[in-house]
Amino acid sequence: MKKYSAFAIAREALRGNTGWPEQWSSPEPKKSYDVIIIGGGGHGLGTAYYLAREHGITNVAVLEKGWLGGGNTGRNTTIIRSNYLYDESAALYNHAIKLWAGLSQDLNYNVMYSARGVMMLAHNVHDVQVFKRHIHANRLNGVDNEWLTPEQAKRYCPPLEISRDARYPVVGAALQRRGGTARHDAVAWGYARAASDRGVDIIQNCEVTGIRRGPDGAITGVETTRGPIKARKVGVVAAGHSSVLMQMADVQVPLESFPLQALVSEPVKPVFPCVVMSNSVHAYISQSDKGELVIGAGTDQYTSYSQTGSLSILQHTLEAICELFPMFTRMKMLRSWGGIVDVTPDRSPILAKTPVKGLYVNCGWGTGGFKATPGSAHVFAHTIARDEPHPINASYTLERFRTGRLIDEAAAAAVAH
Amino acid sequence: MLLIHCPYCEEERPEAEFRHAGEAHIARPQNIAEISDEEFERYFFIRSNPKGLVFERWRHIHGCARFFNAARDTVSDRFLKTYKAGEPKPALDGEG
Ligand SMILES: Cc1cc2nc3c(=O)[nH]c(=O)nc-3n(C[C@H](O)[C@H](O)[C@H](O)COP(=O)(O)OP(=O)(O)OC[C@H]3O[C@@H](n4cnc5c(N)ncnc54)[C@H](O)[C@@H]3O)c2cc1C
Numbered sequence: 451m452k453k454y455s456a457f458a459i460a461r462e463a464l465r466g467n468t469g470w471p472e473q474w475s476s477p478e479p480k481k482s483y484d485v486i487i488i489g490g491g492g493h494g495l496g497t498a499y500y501l502a503r504e505h506g507i508t509n510v511a512v513l514e515k516g517w518l519g520g521g522n523t524g525r526n527t528t529i530i531r532s533n534y535l536y537d538e539s540a541a542l543y544n545h546a547i548k549l550w551a552g553l554s555q556d557l558n559y560n561v562m563y564s565a566r567g568v569m570m571l572a573h574n575v576h577d578v579q580v581f582k583r584h585i586h587a588n589r590l591n592g593v594d595n596e597w598l599t600p601e602q603a604k605r606y607c608p609p610l611e612i613s614r615d616a617r618y619p620v621v622g623a624a625l626q627r628r629g630g631t632a633r634h635d636a637v638a639w640g641y642a643r644a645a646s647d648r649g650v651d652i653i654q655n656c657e658v659t660g661i662r663r664g665p666d667g668a669i670t671g672v673e674t675t676r677g678p679i680k681a682r683k684v685g686v687v688a689a690g691h692s693s694v695l696m697q698m699a700d701v702q703v704p705l706e707s708f709p710l711q712a713l714v715s716e717p718v719k720p721v722f723p724c725v726v727m728s729n730s731v732h733a734y735i736s737q738s739d740k741g742e743l744v745i746g747a748g749t750d751q752y753t754s755y756s757q758t759g760s761l762s763i764l765q766h767t768l769e770a771i772c773e774l775f776p777m778f779t780r781m782k783m784l785r786s787w788g789g790i791v792d793v794t795p796d797r798s799p800i801l802a803k804t805p806v807k808g809l810y811v812n813c814g815w816g817t818g819g820f821k822a823t824p825g826s827a828h829v830f831a832h833t834i835a836r837d838e839p840h841p842i843n844a845s846y847t848l849e850r851f852r853t854g855r856l857i858d859e860a861a862a863a864a865v866a867h
Numbered sequence: 868m869l870l871i872h873c874p875y876c877e878e879e880r881p882e883a884e885f886r887h888a889g890e891a892h893i894a895r896p897q898n899i900a901e902i903s904d905e906e907f908e909r910y911f912f913i914r915s916n917p918k919g920l921v922f923e924r925w926r927h928i929h930g931c932a933r934f935f936n937a938a939r940d941t942v943s944d945r946f947l948k949t950y951k952a953g954e955p956k957p958a959l960d961g962e963g
Pocket residue numbers: 488489490491492493494513514515516517518519520521522523524525526527528529530656657658659687688689690691695710711712746787788789790791815816817818819820821822867
């Protein structure tokens with residue numbers, strides 16, 4: 451791997467940029483691997499990277515049916531935060547935040563992690579009580595989160611409308627300063643490049659169509675559109691398609707797949723310094739380094755694999771954005787799109803072994819898994835390599851829906867992402 | 868926005884009048900206090916979540932307010948059929 455550096459940029463500038471090698475190699479699939487990862491999003495590619503780096507397992511393939519990051523990784527609004535309520539969540543998401551901080555250096559790839567702060571607006575008494583409860587719980591777990599008055603919120607984010615006459619007046623806000631955004635594609639590409647450099651095979655345009663099990667029920671490999679491939683260990687990291695893949699191995703999962711949409715505006719000069727979320731009016735917004743306003747909507751009400759949703763959802767979100775930030779009422783929107791998110795009953799992910807020997811699953815991230823990418827990949831690699839969970843993901847089992855030990859962030863937050 | 872045919876009103880109306888109400892044909896166990904944790908999990912949490920033909924409940928909340936069922940393709944979002952609550956699953960091509 452050729453190291454990226456200021457020196458390399460200067461050297462290539464002089465050579466007409468002819469010396470950049472491909473970022474990762476695209477080999478033909480081998481007949482067999484030690485581990486196959488299904489899904490070339492951030493979580494899958496990251497898992498392959500940590501398998502190689504932390505556990506010395508390099509005979510690994512990542513199989514992606516489309517292109518790297520073409521799933522939710524490349525479709526998300528990139529909000530990163532860790533101020534979740536429960537201890538299990540704080541441990542997992544904070545693990546991720548710590549890894550985000552050093553990820554660009556670790557991968558030698560600029561993932562543009564920007565800790566610009568994530569501010570959640572409170573609009574009513576219920577919001578205030580819930581947010582303050584979160585702030586206290588977060589403090590006990592060593593997660594930064596602080597309470598702001600409307601005036602302090604406006605100082606942190608000047609475009610915010612805090613007039614008492616608003617339809618949903620801002621009565622305060624919770625701010626996580628370490629929260630922020632990162633460049634979604636770069637996360638997929640950076641992990642792919644670093645994994646490939648350590649010997650992982652990155653195989654795109656290769657859809658898994660079946661999961662093979664031996665007479666004892668254990669995993670023996672997968673069938674793909676590019677032929678069968680053997681492996682004793684298979685990790686399913688397929689977001690919205692997790693149900694489809696798990697059913698190939700006869701494992702029933704508590705997931706439903708919904709469309710989730712987002713949109714961006716025309717690019718403008720820097721006007722918006724942080725990330726703002728409002729759960730009550732259902733909108734979230736930040737500005738990308740290209741200058742586009744990045745706006746996220748809520749899920750559609752029906753299950754779907756169509757990667758599109760209803761226009762009314764976007765309309766609703768834009769009305770909320772204009773209410774909160776009247777200066778954006780004349781902005782033009784450029785593009786909108788949808789991803790398919792896999793939602794669990796308790797809105798927490800499943801990161802675990804399965805009843806099938808050799809089959810592991812990392813799914814259920816729903817509307818909010820981008821922020822967890824490095825942490826999730828790191829503990830999932832541990833789970834696959836050691837055949838037992840890391841202490842951080844030990845509670846994120848499939849069995850919790852039988853035992854009742856839910857990690858009920860649904861009730862705690864009732865929000866997207 | 869989907870257009871949905873309510874089998875009670877016998878009219879096609881915009882999605883905004885309706886509320887999705889989850890997978891259809893899941894019967895609540897009669898003896899819910901006695902069933903095992905595994906059976907409860909299957910009834911309460913496990914969903915088929917198919918890529919393709921789904922049977923689901925809708926409620927015409929801003930119309931007649933009644934629940935009914937629909938067969939829809941989750942890849943194209945096309946409705947194949949809507950039918951009244953209590954009617955059996957219709958046999959449709961491509962069911963899997
Ligand atoms: C509009 C939108 C906004 C979001 N906003 C945020 C946010 O602000 N903050 C946040 O934290 N999260 C957000 N999320 C959620 C976040 O995007 C996801 O939780 C996360 O990116 C999931 O990453 P992943 O690697 O697990 O999945 P993906 O990136 O979806 O990767 C899964 C891959 O598996 C592949 N695959 C599927 N089936 C097969 C098969 N049979 N064979 C081979 N490959 C297969 C897919 O093509 C896909 O590339 C948002 C999601 C959406 C859609």
